[in-house]
Amino acid sequence: MNDTVLCKTNEIEYLQFKKLLEFQDDLIHAYTLKTYGIGFKKYESDNIANESYEKLCKAFEINKECLIHPNQQHTDNICEYNKETSIIFNEADGIITNLPNMATTLTFSDCLAILLYDPKNKIIANIHSGWKGTTKRIGVKAAYKMIKNYNCKAENIICCFGPSIRKDDFLVNDDVKEIFENEFREVVKKNNIIEETEYSNEKGKQYRIDTVLINKILLKELGLIEENIIDSNLCTVCNRDMFHSRRIEGEKYQANASLMMLKGTK
Numbered sequence: 489m490n491d492t493v494l495c496k497t498n499e500i501e502y503l504q505f506k507k508l509l510e511f512q513d514d515l516i517h518a519y520t521l522k523t524y525g526i527g528f529k530k531y532e533s534d535n536i537a538n539e540s541y542e543k544l545c546k547a548f549e550i551n552k553e554c555l556i557h558p559n560q561q562h563t564d565n566i567c568e569y570n571k572e573t574s575i576i577f578n579e580a581d582g583i584i585t586n587l588p589n590m591a592t593t594l595t596f597s598d599c600l601a602i603l604l605y606d607p608k609n610k611i612i613a614n615i616h617s618g619w620k621g622t623t624k625r626i627g628v629k630a631a632y633k634m635i636k637n638y639n640c641k642a643e644n645i646i647c648c649f650g651p652s653i654r655k656d657d658f659l660v661n662d663d664v665k666e667i668f669e670n671e672f673r674e675v676v677k678k679n680n681i682i683e684e685t686e687y688s689n690e691k692g693k694q695y696r697i698d699t700v701l702i703n704k705i706l707l708k709e710l711g712l713i714e715e716n717i718i719d720s721n722l723c724t725v726c727n728r729d730m731f732h733s734r735r736i737e738g739e740k741y742q743a744n745a746s747l748m749m750l751k752g753t754k
């Protein structure tokens with residue numbers, strides 16, 4: 489956890505990346521912990537998500553009207569908010585913006601949070617990338633949009649990977665393994681992405697897949713530099729006392745949130 493710090497108020501606890509804190513005059517960011525009963529998945533039967541959003545806003549002195557959370561559906565749709573031509577999707581798993589005071593939030597319960605930031609051009613991208621999003625390359629698509637639509641340089645983009653289910657706990661069967669093999673042929677061949685295990689379940693043999701490494705390789709292929717790619721190295725399953733995990737919590741699971749917001753100009 490050398491690249492992250494834990495912070496807390498009386499009501500909410502969250503993780504921050506040291507690399508992004510270097511730019512805290514311009515940028516607010518956080519990844520929430522589950523402590524204090526915090527959770528961001530909305531259920532009609534309780535008010536936990538609303539209360540959690542309120543506590544998150546309070547911690548960062550954000551006006552609740554500034555909150556943006558898209559309808560996440562494991563897509564590769566990325567909403568873009570800017571002065572010229574905003575692009576909004578009914579379902580989306582990422583938000584890019586160069587506008588201040590847009591409190592972008594996404595929710596996670598084992599899926600990977602990808603936080604992209606260009607400190608030169610002051611552009612943020614807050615991305616939700618589960619295994620499906622990873623096969624659709626949503627992380628690298630977001631970075632590409634930052635370059636193409638906002639004149640970012642790949643070498644300036646900082647990428648932080650939040651907590652997620654990691655390779656050791658991400659066991660899949662042949663169906664999912666084959667999707668990754670077909671989608672990432674060369675990457676899978678050259679790197680230690682897929683590992684056979686001695687385990688099996690009712691669907692057959694099980695494999696482990698390193699989805700974080702795939703994301704990292706794709707971003708490096710786009711031109712991001714090693715030292716700007718920061719991994720929290722935290723597994724949500726192994727750290728179930730800190731983070732919500734769908735695999736651990738079952739049907740009525742709760743979710744962690746990522747927050748990114750550009751501060752207003754002085």
Ligand SMILES: [Zn+2]
Pocket residue numbers: 653654656657723724725726727
């Ligand atoms: Zn784990």
